[in-house]
Amino acid sequence: MDIRPIKTEQDYSTAIGRIEVLWGAKKDSPEGDELDILVTLVESYEMKHYPIAPPDPIDAIKFRMEQMGMTSADMVKYLGSQSRVSEILNRKRRLTLGMIKSLYKGLKIPAEILLA
Known part of the structure; x- marks a missing residue:
């Protein structure tokens, strides 16, 4: 086992292989x-060199609606009229x-995504 920092x-390609x-x-x-x-080292390298931006709040809401088979009418109880x-x-x-x-409690969308 010859493990070195990535x-x-x-180094990254070699570790993936x-x-x-x-x-x-x-x-x-x-x-x-x-x-x-190796997985731990690769995860660390990826977090530093390929960060993933948090999703857009509206996109997250629409994604959750799609997952749950909801329509905009179903969102009235969370957003108002x-x-x-x-x-x-x-x-x-x-x-x-x-x-x-309301979205956090009712649809379990993480608050940190909705606050972005």
Whole structure:
């Protein structure tokens, strides 16, 4: 096991290749331990070099609506009147703190996404 920090794209590619070889290794075996270490190193490298921006709040609401088979009419109880729902979903009005709390409690959309 020759594990070193991932500093370059070449190191990253090499680590990914080795992970593919080790994938499915038995837990608590030397190969399984190597896999765990490499995955941790790759995750750290990716977080630093390929950060993922949080989703847009309105996109998150629309995604949750799609997941739950909801229509804009179903959103009235979380956002207010039908016209208010339309304004929010069309980005003509910002979410209020009350709406954010309601969406968090009712639809389990993380508050940190809604506050972005």
